[in-house]
Amino acid sequence: MTMKLLKCTKCGHENPPEAKFCMNCGASLENAEVILKEVVRKKPVLLTIKEPEKSILVTLFFISAIILICDLLNSVVQILVRVIIIGAPYIIGLVLSIYSGYIIKKKEPLSSKDRIIIFIAIILSLIGTLSIYIMNVFAGSIMYSPIWLLYVVILFITFRALK
Numbered sequence: 773m774t775m776k777l778l779k780c781t782k783c784g785h786e787n788p789p790e791a792k793f794c795m796n797c798g799a800s801l802e803n804a805e806v807i808l809k810e811v812v813r814k815k816p817v818l819l820t821i822k823e824p825e826k827s828i829l830v831t832l833f834f835i836s837a838i839i840l841i842c843d844l845l846n847s848v849v850q851i852l853v854r855v856i857i858i859g860a861p862y863i864i865g866l867v868l869s870i871y872s873g874y875i876i877k878k879k880e881p882l883s884s885k886d887r888i889i890i891f892i893a894i895i896l897s898l899i900g901t902l903s904i905y906i907m908n909v910f911a912g913s914i915m916y917s918p919i920w921l922l923y924v925v926i927l928f929i930t931f932r933a934l935k
């Protein structure tokens with residue numbers, strides 16, 4: 773492929789055809805010599821992977837993909853297990869806490885079954901909030917509240933009241 777270029781009369785610099793002034797020295801290109809230059813287009817370099825490297829590479833990529841998927845699944849399962857272990861007492865404790873507040877307000881006197889539910893609610897809430905608090909402390913998080921202290925107080929008052 774040939775390309776038109778404007779050769780500067782002053783310095784000899786070859787400028788693109790649309791240039792009005794030399795890009796090297798700034799001289800006017802009005803009377804510049806038009807030259808035709810052969811532009812060599814580079815062929816794209818194509819890589820060919822030969823055997824046995826080809827088969828080995830295909831196999832290794834396949835194995836690495838399987839390992840990556842297994843690692844990912846393993847991490848997801850571990851996170852889920854952790855969330856369930858920590859989350860379960862928290863969520864059950866939360867539900868039972870609401871129920872406990874309700875039965876203490878509405879039902880009087882409390883049956884021994886109610887008393888068990890209230891203590892389970894307090895213990896699970898305490899375990900849930902304390903484990904999240906400890907986790908946050910170890911993770912160096914600054915966004916945590918010692919809400920478990922509230923459950924220690926609730927446990928103390930309930931224990932005295934229901935003795």
Ligand SMILES: [Zn+2]
Nearest residue numbers: 780783794797
């Ligand atoms: Zn020039």
